[in-house]
Amino acid sequence: MTIDERFARIEHVTAGLAEERRKDREECRGLWRDTQRQLDQLVGRVDTIATHLDAFIQETAQRDHETDRRLRETDARIDKLISAMGEFIRALPLPPA
Numbered sequence: 001m002t003i004d005e006r007f008a009r010i011e012h013v014t015a016g017l018a019e020e021r022r023k024d025r026e027e028c029r030g031l032w033r034d035t036q037r038q039l040d041q042l043v044g045r046v047d048t049i050a051t052h053l054d055a056f057i058q059e060t061a062q063r064d065h066e067t068d069r070r071l072r073e074t075d076a077r078i079d080k081l082i083s084a085m086g087e088f089i090r091a092l093p094l095p096p097a
Helices: 003-091
Strands: none
Touching: none
16 A cells, blocks of 8 residues: 555545544534423423412412411301300209209
8 A cells, every 4th residue: 555545545534534523513513402492491391380389379378368267267156156055054044953
């Protein structure tokens, strides 16, 4: 093999390696773009879920406050009813002994 043939072969191999490297670089860029797009979609979904979760937490807290208020009102009504029953029983005449 002559020197010129060796140089031709080296140039051919080098050109092949350069082409392979270019294809790898393009593939990596494509993968990076896809990953970025997927991350952006994921961020959007997480934001949506967080917004819904915040609204749910606020609604739940509001319902809890309303339930507490209604329970306090019910407790007060029960206390009044028990007191009224006690007054009624006290007002009954005692049976003869």
